[in-house]
């Protein structure tokens with residue numbers, strides 16, 4: 001009955017086929033979310049190994065969901081059946097909405113957007129999952145900039161409820177309305193934000209990490225004490241150092257640096273040398289087995 005419902009909904013809604021560019025951490029998670037909501041998803045990556053990895057990872061995640069009793073075997077087959085893994089961008093020609101989640105580099109994103117626009121219909125929406133680049137500058141690379149918008153998921157995309165939707169100055173109201181309705185249908189909570197560095201969450205979060213690092217650098221408390229205090233007294237689910245280890249110190253440092261520079265070096269967002277050195281040393285966090293804490297004896301579990 002559930003499946004029938006989503007099929008019916010798909011015919012009513014303007015978004016039927018969803019293209020995803022980049023099958024990494026974010027792209028593969030967003031693909032799962034869209035496929036679960038009943039969209040036909042085309043997940044594209046230039047790297048075949050990334051596509052293979054995304055497919056295996058989804059199988060694992062869905063098996064874990066079955067074990068936990070959250071979905072059944074039919075649901076697993078339905079979700080998997082909705083995703084195709086493709087290695088030619090042209091395959092995304094019939095996508096009503098494409099969400100790009102490739103490397104955080106403006107020139108590379110612009111090139112991919114221009115190529116995609118040459119294949120898709122005039123009404124197709126082209127979105128970026130960028131954390132820190134301006135949507136206006138990405139939109140400016142298109143013939144029809146009004147079709148461009150930011151749709152910013154959080155990691156891990158299937159688990160995190162919030163999605164920021166960011167219209168650029170060029171974005172049309174129809175494109176914004178369509179995206180808000182569609183992402184809401186994907187069972188996410190949408191916050192519409194203006195196109196400014198870090199949008200809402202990544203801006204509010206800068207002083208959270210930055211001040212924690214400064215407290216450590218000033219010798220006031222160690223990582224574990226700061227994390228403990230923020231969890232016990234602050235009511236946070238994770239302390240700042242646990243969270244930075246989860247996100248990755250390289251990723252977190254780069255976002256801070258970008259927000260800092262984008263705000264004309266406002267000292268509120270100043271990056272930390274401690275984090276820079278940890279990042280340079282390869283102490284990236286959970287993904288490298290060591291960050292502010294040691295994870296070598298812990299199995300990294302990305303299934304939820």
Ligand code: NAI
Nearest residue numbers: 022023024025026045046047050101102103104130131155
């Ligand atoms: P990732 O490195 O895990 O995945 C990127 C994927 O894009 C790789 O599989 C790579 O092969 C592919 N790729 C690179 N260039 C390509 C091209 N020209 N055409 C097709 N595929 C290409 O990266 P991740 O972490 O998923 O980030 C992707 C985007 O999402 C970035 O813009 C990032 O700022 C943003 N983002 C990341 C978050 C995170 O916590 N990792 C959270 C929210 C947004």
